[in-house]
Amino acid sequence: MSMLEVKNITKSFGKVEVLKDVSFSLEQGQVMSILGSSGSGKTTLLRCINFLEDADGGQILVDGECIFDGSAEKKLTAKEIRANQLHFGLVFQSFNLFPQYTALENVTLAPKLLAKERPDYKEKKKEIHAEIEENAKALLARVGLSDRMNNYPCQLSGGQQQRVSIARALALNPKVLFFDEPTSALDPELTGEILKVIRDLAQKDVTMVIVTHEIEFARGVSDRIVFMADGVVVEDGTPEEVLDKSKNAKTRAFLQKLNEN
Ligand SMILES: Nc1ncnc2c1ncn2[C@@H]1O[C@H](COP(=O)(O)OP(=O)(O)OP(=O)(O)O)[C@@H](O)[C@H]1O
Ligand SMILES: [Mg+2]
Missing domain, CATH: 3.40.50.300 (P-loop containing nucleotide triphosphate hydrolases)
Structure with a gap:
């Protein structure tokens, strides 16, 4: 199939x-x-x-x-x-990162919002957030940005910003990842x-x-x-x-x- x-x-x-x-x-x-x-x-x-x-x-x-x-x-x-x-995950030509958030926060934002829908969110919030952050750090490391996690988009080169946006797209574990002229x-x-x-x-x-x-x-x-x-x-x-x-x-x-x- x-x-x-x-x-x-x-x-x-x-x-x-x-x-x-x-x-x-x-x-x-x-x-x-x-x-x-x-x-x-x-x-x-x-x-x-x-x-x-x-x-x-x-x-x-x-x-x-x-x-x-x-x-x-x-x-x-x-x-x-x-x-x-x-x-799906989608990576745009123009990165589209949130300028007010660090690289790490850009990657954890959507998973944290989504986690709120989990039935065990209230009682396990701390563990869930720790897990999301660990996963985000691993993804940023995977795209070669371990040493840039706490930088804001304006402190990153275009290539680094685009790598953050790839990590962000991967954070929700999509079945298909789409790139539009990355x-x-x-x-x-x-x-x-x-x-x-x-x-x-x-x-x-x-x-x-x-x-x-x-x-x-x-x-x-x-x-x-x-x-x-x-x-x-x-x-x-x-x-x-x-x-x-x-x-x-x-x-x-x-x-x-x-x-x-
Ligand atoms: N929101 C919209 N309203 C009206 N027309 C649109 C809209 N979005 C795209 N179009 C038109 O649809 C056509 C296809 O646009 P699209 O952006 O999908 O092309 P593309 O293949 O991605 O081009 P490029 O290689 O330049 O990115 C164009 O003629 C464009 O003007
Ligand atoms: Mg296009």
């Missing part, structure tokens, strides 16, 4: 059909990269899957369980949406440290979907590459099939343009 199944997702903004019919599925531990030119709907797709945008139609299944059905008559409640969002807001010399963290996660079998323009990185880290154009998936295959052997005119034009830059 697939870990994530996205079926026939559609989304329009006003009269503009941004996602016309997007489908793909992902197995546990697989890494899939999404390529496509600017405006092809990549961010919109991630936002729809993560319930930051309300898709117009289609279905989303996690581990076989349908968590979104565009044809359902009843809209999901805010509570249901929050529960669904817990399946390196595009960084200076070129900081790109490598983020790509290394993502490569390490891939080796540890974290299931990931990565929107990126870093073709050689995508080739190295991905089991599959999806190419999107005009709101549909034009190609879905191994890196070799899509990057080297594509017969599709749109894919080839896109790759050629990247090569020229």
Whole structure:
């Protein structure tokens, strides 16, 4: 059974059909990269899957369980949406850390809020918080930030901030981790440290979907590459099939343009 199944997702903004019919599925531990030119709907797709945008139609299944059905008559409640969002982690291009909190606090914030819903929270608050902090410290160590845990975002480089946001996304133990151009807001010399963290996660079998323009990185880290154009998936295959052997005119034009830059 697939870990994530996205079926026939559609989304329009006003009269503009941004996602016309997007489908793909992902197995546990697989890494899939999404390529496509600017405006092809990549961010919109991630936002729809993560319930930051309300898709117009289609279905989303996690581990076989349908968590979104565009044809359902009843809209999901805010509570249901929050529960669904817990399946996923999302790392944005622009880090989106809370500036008033330290690196460690940024990572512990969501797990601490969530822990309040546990029936044993009141009696075990201290232990629960200690456990959350220990886990957050381990995650920050994993992304190479043991010595920066008490720094505020403004005291961290862009690459360090992005590593905090990866640790934050991992803190809720998501089934699938999504990245939306995780390196595009960084200076070129900081790109490598983020790509290394993502490569390490891939080796540890974290299931990931990565929107990126870093073709050689995508080739190295991905089991599959999806190419999107005009709101549909034009190609879905191994890196070799899509990057080297594509017969599709749109894919080839896109790759050629990247090569020229
Ligand atoms: N909230 C919105 N309201 C109206 N139009 C939107 C909204 N969000 C996105 N769009 C439009 O949807 C289309 C797809 O945008 P999207 O950001 O998903 O593209 P993208 O593939 O992520 O591009 P990029 O590579 O530049 O990040 C664009 O034409 C954009 O203008
Ligand atoms: Mg985008």
